Amino acid sequence: MQTVVLAAGRGTRMRPLTDRQLKPMLPVAGRPLVAHTVEAAAAAGASRVVLVVQSDDDSVREQFGETHAGLDLEYATQTEQRGTADAVRAASPKLEDAPFVVLNGDALYDEDSLSVLYDRAPAVGAFRVPDPTQYGVLITDDAGERVTGVVEKPAEPPSDLVNTGAYALPAEAKAWLDVGESERGELEFTDVLARACEAYSVAPVAFERWLDVGRPWELLEANEWKLGELEGRIDGDVHDDADLSGPVVVEAGATVRSGVVVEGPAYFDADATVGPNAYVRGATYLGPGGKIGHGVEVKNSVLMADAHAPHLNYVGDSVLGRHTNLGAGTKVANLRHDDGPVKMLVKGEAVSTGRRKLGVVLGDGAKTGINTSLNAGVKLPTDGATRPGETVMFDPDSERGRRERGGE
Numbered sequence: 001m002q003t004v005v006l007a008a009g010r011g012t013r014m015r016p017l018t019d020r021q022l023k024p025m026l027p028v029a030g031r032p033l034v035a036h037t038v039e040a041a042a043a044a045g046a047s048r049v050v051l052v053v054q055s056d057d058d059s060v061r062e063q064f065g066e067t068h069a070g071l072d073l074e075y076a077t078q079t080e081q082r083g084t085a086d087a088v089r090a091a092s093p094k095l096e097d098a099p100f101v102v103l104n105g106d107a108l109y110d111e112d113s114l115s116v117l118y119d120r121a122p123a124v125g126a127f128r129v130p131d132p133t134q135y136g137v138l139i140t141d142d143a144g145e146r147v148t149g150v151v152e153k154p155a156e157p158p159s160d161l162v163n164t165g166a167y168a169l170p171a172e173a174k175a176w177l178d179v180g181e182s183e184r185g186e187l188e189f190t191d192v193l194a195r196a197c198e199a200y201s202v203a204p205v206a207f208e209r210w211l212d213v214g215r216p217w218e219l220l221e222a223n224e225w226k227l228g229e230l231e232g233r234i235d236g237d238v239h240d241d242a243d244l245s246g247p248v249v250v251e252a253g254a255t256v257r258s259g260v261v262v263e264g265p266a267y268f269d270a271d272a273t274v275g276p277n278a279y280v281r282g283a284t285y286l287g288p289g290g291k292i293g294h295g296v297e298v299k300n301s302v303l304m305a306d307a308h309a310p311h312l313n314y315v316g317d318s319v320l321g322r323h324t325n326l327g328a329g330t331k332v333a334n335l336r337h338d339d340g341p342v343k344m345l346v347k348g349e350a351v352s353t354g355r356r357k358l359g360v361v362l363g364d365g366a367k368t369g370i371n372t373s374l375n376a377g378v379k380l381p382t383d384g385a386t387r388p389g390e391t392v393m394f395d396p397d398s399e400r401g402r403r404e405r406g407g408e
Helices: 033-044 059-064 084-094 111-119 171-176 189-199 216-227 399-404
Strands: 002-006 048-054 071-078 100-104 107-109 123-128 136-140 147-152 161-169 203-206 210-212 243-245 248-250 261-263 266-268 279-281 284-286 291-294 297-299 308-311 314-316 343-346 349-352
Touching: 002 033, 002 084, 033 048, 033 059, 033 071, 033 100, 033 107, 033 111, 033 216, 048 059, 048 084, 059 071, 071 084, 084 100, 084 189, 100 107, 100 171, 107 111, 107 161, 107 216, 111 123, 111 161, 111 203, 147 189, 161 189, 161 203, 161 210, 171 189, 210 216, 216 284, 279 284, 284 297
Parallel strands: 002 048, 002 100, 048 071, 123 203, 243 261, 248 266, 261 279, 266 284, 279 297, 291 308, 297 314
Antiparallel strands: 100 161, 107 210, 123 161, 136 147, 136 161, 343 349
């Protein structure tokens, strides 16, 4: 079935990681996030894919070219960020007069459940969550076999089934894309779903596994998921004195030096360097040109392209953007003393991440001075920096963080 994948999102809640790259292009286990979406679609039964991209960013086209995962790819340009219905409308001229699937390019879907969605069209993907109040919630009939509507972030949810942003709809739905603005000022594809529910019996397909990758800690969770599916492979250089256990991928051009201990799953991308005498554990991804150096411990983290933790560092449950560098002796805290969930600033609001262990997020180009200490939940902005010996207790973009840093 023809499939539209939405890959034009900037991802404001993911900042600072998306200041300079699109959210669907963030790395997950060695590939961009959107690559996993396309691959899941291919496995589920997609016949061809139309990727909706931004007019001023060629990164998706450059990454994929004309084919991926055995599928022919076409591209549609969304000139303005006006919402999901507008994005699908941009793709509609490239759709044949036949049923089609729409998927979010910044979400992970389990392939078996997605296959059911393709087979049961018209249908919408659903996922059960303990607290649906922060999602679009599906309204169903009493038997739970037919979707009758969707309500956004309700105080009193009508069900625990949330909308996964996966839709399989009839060809007629192409004519329903001229929707009005929502309260958020966007053109929402859920309005198209609502019309489909009036005209057809739309089935809710409960997904076994699904992840909306919208905030920095969810990028960690995405890597935990996909790294957990790794099969080990050694194409690079591994010293005889290194100890690798569990599934570990060492890409061609990557180097693992003497005295290194790795407890997988772990993925070391092309031209990355680990060691000597480093300890890597948990679900860890080290991007192209990245470095985990002498006496460094990294646990359950994502270090993007050319991110360096070169000397006597500890990095736990953290995301380091591209071209970042930790000064010698920089340490990251990843646990609150009261064992409560770590909070992180998202669009100016302190949000519970639900994670007992979470370290820091560094925007592209951020650097720390020697012997810097970074508290759990801190974000450093793109090209941000710390002084030698500085202790950063609060997000520098927060009011308290600005006070702590003397109004900088």
